[in-house]
Amino acid sequence: MxxxxxxxxxxxxxxxxxxxxxxxxxxxxxxxxxxxxxxxxxxxxxxxxxxxxxxxxxxxxxxxxxxxxxxxxxxxxxxxxxxxxxxxxxxxxxxxxxxxxxxxxxxxxxxxxxxxxxxxxxxxxxxxxxxxxxxxxxxxxxxxxxxxxxxxxxxxxxxxxxxxxxxxxxxxxxxxxxxxxxxxxxxxxxxxxxxxxxxxxxxxxxxxxxxxxxxxxxxxxxxxxxxxxxxxxxxxxxxxxxxxxxxxxxxxxxxxxxxxxxTQIHPTCIPVHGDKQSKLTLMSESLRNDGRVWTPMDAETAKQIREGRLDPNQLPEADRDYFLERKYPSFGNLAPRDISSRAAKEACDEGRGVAATGLGVFLDFRDAIKRDGQKAIEERYGNLFEMYRCITGDNPYETPMMIFPAVHYTxxxxxxxxxxxxxxxxxxxxxxxxxxxxxxxxxxxxxxxxxxxxxxxxxxxxxxxxxxxxxxxxAGKVTTDHPAFAEVEADVKARINKLLSINGTETPRSFHKRLGQIIWNQCGMARSKEGLEGAIRDLQELRKEFWSNLKVVGGADGINPELERAGRVADFIEFGELMCRDALMREESCGGHFRVEHQTEEGEALRDDENYAFVGVWEYLGDDVEPNLHKEPLIYENVKLATRSYK
Amino acid sequence: MNAFCNFLKSTIGRKVLMALTGLVLVGFVMGHMLGNLQIFLGAEAINAYAYKLHEVLPSSALWAVRLFLLASVAIHIWAAVTLTLDNRRARPSGYDADRVIQASYSSRTMRMSGVILLAFIVFHLAHFTARVVPGMQYEDPGVIEETEVPLVKKGEAVLKNGEVVMTFNVNDMMISGFQVWWVSAFYVIATGLLCMHLTHGVSSMFQTVGLRNALWRKRLDKLALAYGWVVFLGFAMIPIAVLGGILEKDPSGGLVSGVMEPSESATLAQTEQN
Amino acid sequence: MEKTMNLTLKVWRQTSANAKGHFETYKVENISGDSSFLEMMDILSEQLVEAGKEPVAFDHDCREGICGMCSMTINGIPHGPEKATTTCQLHMRHFHDGQTITIEPFRAKPFPVLKDLMVDRSAFDRIIQSGGFITARAGSGVDANAIPIPKKTADYAMDAAACIGCGACVAACPNASAMLFTGAKVSHMNSLPQGKAEKHRRALAMVTTMDGEGFGGCTNIGECEAACPKSISLDMIAQLNRDYATAQVKNFFQPVS
CATH class of the missing domain: 3.50.50.60 (FAD/NAD(P)-binding domain)
Structure with missing residues (x-):
């Protein structure tokens, strides 16, 4: 290559x-x-x-x-x-x-x-x-x-x-x-x-x-x-x-x-509400200009809030942990996306998460409303507050918003x-x-x-x-009569027929959810060698299961959303494996890629410029063959590499 | 010319025509109502008013006005019919669970109120203008005692060239017409529908010609509502007053005493000729 | 404890554009109030697939109320009962346990049903293609601050440009009129200095296409505005009327294009 x-x-x-x-x-x-x-x-x-x-x-x-x-x-x-x-x-x-x-x-x-x-x-x-x-x-x-x-x-x-x-x-x-x-x-x-x-x-x-x-x-x-x-x-x-x-x-x-x-995980999304959810909704990052991110200091208080036994507004200042302000005093609540997301995840991992699922932190406008008045906040964020209210049914002027990171960009x-x-x-x-x-x-x-x-x-x-x-x-020399077209078209049709003929018991959406679980847990905000290796095995297993137990109703003709999803999920499963391989290969932490093995004592990402200042490019070699890694070295002539610090 | 045809073909073009002809009719309705209300001033006033309408202008001008109004009605109806047909074609099937979100009753029933109004207009013209409604032969004894009465001013008959000027007794025609209960009922219902038609139409025509915004929409909607009510009350008052016995026939045409002095009547006749 | 509900759904089923459609009734159970309407539809689909039946086909994509792809009429109202809300942002907490919900496709001749609740809204694209643009090829723009635009004008253009092209206005209109959609686009571009050069041409071309696609006329009843998930104002229709009439007058004396 x-x-x-x-x-x-x-x-x-x-x-x-x-x-x-x-x-x-x-x-x-x-x-x-x-x-x-x-x-x-x-x-x-x-x-x-x-x-x-x-x-x-x-x-x-x-x-x-x-x-x-x-x-x-x-x-x-x-x-x-x-x-x-x-x-x-x-x-x-x-x-x-x-x-x-x-x-x-x-x-x-x-x-x-x-x-x-x-x-x-x-x-x-x-x-x-x-x-x-x-x-x-x-x-x-x-x-x-x-x-x-x-x-x-x-x-x-x-x-x-x-x-x-x-x-x-x-x-x-x-x-x-x-x-x-x-x-x-x-x-x-x-x-x-x-x-x-x-x-x-x-x-x-x-x-x-x-x-x-x-x-x-x-x-x-x-x-x-x-x-x-x-x-x-x-x-x-x-x-x-x-x-x-x-x-x-x-x-x-x-x-x-x-x-x-x-992959980029965006810190200000509306938390997951249940297993039937299809989509996460992002709220503009601008909310962090005035909102303060916090969780309770201890897990027990968080549990009481989750179960609705304690009103978060009643929690005294001393029991609140404004963790971004604490960890990154100069950037505070405006710390970059990857850093803010990871900090929220850590707080939830410690059992201090709020929201029904325990996967959420507060984004509180109480102090901003006290300082600037509700009208000023309404002018700045009125439409976002309305969107939040529409989705969650909570009024963020009265109870603090809850947010959690979600995948946003790749x-x-x-x-x-x-x-x-x-x-x-x-x-x-x-x-x-x-x-x-x-x-x-x-x-x-x-x-x-x-x-x-x-x-x-x-x-x-x-x-x-x-x-x-x-x-x-x-110009215009190659036409669809070229044999290469017939060949690829035959491949495409064969694949569609294969998806339709498995006649198993599990729906494409169900496979997609299982794929998502594996990737989110092992290749999400924090990744480890062990986890990624396990994920690769799980994904190979999932792929086998997909091709032997998939159920697609309807036919190849006409509108068939199930067939569309099946084809996409099939590619996602294979791609997920490639993603995990890449994450496993990259023995450093940088940007949206955080390997738990590579962090400073304070839990910050630790880059390895000497060995990993390259673009990792994967070459496909076959369905059951490990892909080949190529490296494009990144040469910095104008920018001096430094540790990203937002403290 | 081609451009004009395209304008007429377009939905907006026809709507603009509807708005403009609507405006003409809105103005006419107000004038008509103000004229009618003169019945409360007595036979003298309403008859003089009718006399002026018919005799002051040359009959060609009267016909020009009539044709203009008729053409407005015709264009208004043509646009409404063709647009309605287009609209039906655009939405061949409705919803099983049909729901209205905010549209007012009057705005949704423009076609119904329009069609009934048209029927009323035909009846009304036959009744009071052409006077050909069967069973209401105005010359029959007992319907209107005197079809021709003197033109009266300040209680005295007006003379022209030494002769008493005669005019049609509109006062008695209206009153005898409204003494038929179902005529009055139809008239009140029709003017009620007219009120509904106007409460949407008067504001809507500003929208159609592009002279309305959110602020003025509220104001124009109120204006339209007020206009509609004024027109309704103004028109409906008369048959109700007739049935209630407040207005009565006056076979003399409002004559109180003798004949007007020649000098005065000459001035009147002169102004009328102008 | 979270409140869940059981619902009866009366759903329009139609196998293809030319087939005759009919209603079918389904039951869904334990629906969370936090689910969106489309997530409830997902649950129905999974239920049908598990029973070996074809799921209900419906359009949807971003599920955050901005792409304009979702399009269904819920209990007679496009996008359902909540004001200024798309179907994907409509949450089940606005319904109650035991309720029967009627779900139909957008109804309009220019929006033919493709399957079940999916309709073809490409007529909207054709209206835009005929004039809903400002001719400015890539690279030809002058400095962005070269022409100041009063804040009020920019805000008004943005109000108009907020249209997501979902077609709820057409679906809500008893005449299937596309005046709100076309009006929003014309108002957006005709109000900006950059769009003035093509103002008349744009109004004429877009209205001609709109009528040609078979949309009905406007009767100023305002159902479109009420159904619009972005609350696009009837002012946009007034501007379209005004701009179109002006363009016609100009065109009468001197052809504008």
Whole structure:
């Protein structure tokens, strides 16, 4: 596996502009001869499809939802970072770059992150031009806030619906191209496999989720923007349909999978209420600006609260442990996501958790309400408080909110070079689906930035470069008549038939839940060698059981949600094993990856820069063969590696 | 012209026409009501009012107004019918558990109130304008004693060129009409429906032409409600007063004493000619 | 102790777009008040699958009230009885033990049923494709602060842009009118300085598409606003009416596109 990152020569700040100059261009008249397949219609996919079509390429775009507007980018609440320095508070491309590398616990590629910071300003310009109604001040200029513990105010936001508004901007641009006939949109289509011709990605096999028809689509290259794999945990803040299938199928066809163990657990989610739950709901991190996180000092008091025998409001100050303020006095309740999440888990492990399940900590606004008045708090968080009340039935103005960490984002993904091209030539990966920019931990308000950077400002250049390199003679040469398509299509159909013919007794959802339990317990917030080894065994067992005892009702034709879930769960089970292997391999703690064996005396993450400053890239070798590990060394020329300290 | 056809084809275009014709009819209804209420001032006033309507303007102008009103009604109905058909097509099947969340009764029953109102308008025109409703032959003895009465001012008959000006006895026609209980009942019910129609319509027309927002919606809704009630009370008062015996026929047309002085009557006749 | 409930569900079943549908009645037991409506539907589905029957097909995705995918009419009201709430955010504590709940798909000719409770809302996409955008290709934006936008205008645009495109407005309207959806999009873009250049063209094109898709007309009764999970205001319809009429007048004298 060739892991040439293709980082351009030259000083960091000039890499992207010199690379843009060196890249091949395609003559505007020739662009319509090329056909680009884009899978996924979120920020990265939607923006890429629209931008490529604007340039003149013929584009086909696929999404599993009933409309491209529903991609899960829509759910991001907080905001989008950009190094605009509109607040005159010392922000710059350099600082955003540095913060992102540091926030990622020094496990991301410098050149990529720098480019991300560089184009961040263009993203805001583009979004405003597209009609995104960002929050504004009375003077009519854009408002910013500080987010996720950043020391500067660089986050742009549209109420609590920033992701929705950005996605609607990209969706509008995409819709315009669909209306003009430059993009052919395929809603309710799910990618089931990738077709390679002479080593290059040249097409995909999809299933029409309404008719059940399996069809082939050929193109000159393929862009995957299919999101993250958080649903491997069963319970996550991801949408129900989010899945790893596209990325994992590509992996099986030769794309290296990088850092699958880097998953982000978000500290402020609404706690789990029971075993019938399907989804966890995130509440904006901004709540931590005024809310104080605490649990009772001792387990006995916690038990009384859990059982409803004690009103938490009655608990005297001395019996409360504001553990984030205690452990991280300078950042306090605003400590980064991974650190806050782990601290909450520790408190619950000590039996001090609240909520009916014992898996929850308080996020208390009592002092803020006393200080600023209920009206001020209502203005700041009214919609979040309402959401909390709607879901839990509790009034957070009166009883403290309860929160617990939940899986929220996955930093790992398909390995890509500087051009966002995977190890399969002609296959590009954008957004959360790639591993590129966040290292081992993502900073708040950076996901939207990366998705749009990839879609609007990186892929439209690098895809063109690839097509230019292929030459116009190659444009449209591969058609679905090529034998490779028939072969892959037959594989896909055989797999569907196999899923339908097992006729066992256990439903796909039940397997998914069991998978989630294993991953959450052993590959969640704290991981150990023993646990991970056990998990790998359990997952292999689960996989066998899945393929011998699965029950899928309905047929291959028409709408069949059970069949869809079965296919996704099958991939998740295999992927879960890869995740555990990666976590087991990485004998250090960094960002979202915490190995209990590697921590300081105070319980903080202990990185091993000497041995693990690399991207772990896995190569698929076969169903029952251990995957092969490749390493892309991470070389830091501009940032000095340091221990992340938020004390 | 093509643009105008497209406008008419669109749902919004037809709605705008409904709003504009609605506005005409809303204005007419108020004028009509104020005119009718003059019956409480006595036969003299209401008859003079009717005389003015018919004789002051040239008959072509009267017909122009009538046709304009009729056209408004026709366009209003045409838009309502075509939109209703479109709307039915758009929602061929309803819900098993049909529920209304907030829509007012009057807003949901515009079609019902509209259709009944149309029937009423036809009856009303036949009854009081064309005067062709069977069983109410106005010339029959006992219905209206005197169909032609002198035009009266300040209790005296008006002279024109030395002759007494005669006019139709609207006062007696209305009163004898409303003395039939079911006519009065129909009239009260119809004006009640008109009130309902207006409580939605008067506010709704501002929405349709885009001149309403959340703040003004509340105000306009109240205005529409008030307007509807005023119209209802104004119209319904008359048949109730007739049935209650408050208003009575006056075969003299309000004549109290003799004939008006020629000089005065000349001025009146002159102003009428202007 | 947590309160649970037993419910009777009367659910619309329809095997495919062309098939004739009918109601079927199911019982679900021990439903927690903390479960969302869709989690209750999951339980029903698992129950059916275990009995070897096909589960009820329904659309859903984010389950946090923002993607707009969930779409069912609960006891005659799209997204159910709670105000400003999507089906996925509707919790079972708002129902009571022993209750019968009628669950139907969104009903509108332009939203044909695909299966059970799933409908095809691609008509909305086509309305957007005809004009619900601001033509600004990637890279062409000027500095984001170059054009100040009064806070009030930005807030109003955001009020309009909050629409999640779920189609509850159409489902609630006895005329299956899409005026609230189209009005929200037109109001969002027409109110921003960036969207002014295409203001008239946008209003004309989107209304033409909307009518062409077979949505009914607006009778200003306000059911859409009441059913809307994002409380999009009728003001958006007023603006659409105004912008459309103005565009038609302009177009009459001088074609706008």
């Amino acid at each position: 060739n892991l040439d990152s293709k980082i351009p020569e030259g000083p960091l700040a000039e890499k992207w502009s010199s690379h843009k100059f060196n890249m091949k261009l395609v003559n505007p008249a020739n662009r319509r001869k090329y056909h680009v397949i884009v899978v996924g219609s979120g920020l990265a996919g939607g923006a890429a499809a629209a931008s490529l079509a604007e340039q003149g390429y013929k584009v086909s775009c696929f999404c599993y939802q009933d409309s491209p507007r529903r991609a899960h980018s829509i759910a991001a609440q907080g905001g989008i970072n950009a190094a605009k320095n509109y607040q005159n508070d010392g922000d710059s491309v350099q600082r955003l770059f540095y913060d992102t590398v540091k926030g990622g616990d020094y496990r991301s590629r410098e050149a990529n992150v720098y480019r991300l910071a560089e184009v961040s300003a263009d993203i805001i310009d583009q979004c405003v031009a597209n009609g995104v109604p960002f929050a504004r001040e009375y003077g009519g200029l854009l408002a910013n806030r500080s987010f996720g513990g950043a020391q500067v105010s660089r986050t742009f936001y549209a109420r609590g619906q920033t992701g929705q508004q950005l996605l609607l901007g990209a969706y509008a641009a995409l819709s315009r191209q669909i209306g003009l006939g430059n993009v052919k949109m395929h809603n309710r289509h799910e990618l089931l496999d990738v077709v390679k011709v002479e080593g290059h990605a040249k097409g995909i096999i999809v299933r029409n989720m309404v008719s059940g028809e399996v069809s082939r689509h050929a193109g000159d290259c393929v862009v995957l923007a299919t999101g993250g794999y958080g649903n491997v945990f069963f319970l996550s803040t991801n949408a129900q349909g989010c899945n790893v299938t596209a990325a994992y199928r590509a992996h099986k066809r030769g794309a290296g999978f990088a850092n699958p163990c880097y 930093m790992g993904g398909l390995w890509v070079d500087y051009n966002l091209e995977s190890t399969i030539p002609g296959m590009f990966v954008g957004g959360e689906a790639n591993f590129s920019d966040h290292g081992a931990n993502r900073l708040g308000a950076s996901a939207l930035m990366q998705g749009l950077a990839d879609g609007y400002f990186v892929l439209p250049y690098t895809v063109g470069n690839y097509l230019g390199e292929q030459g116009v003679a190659a």
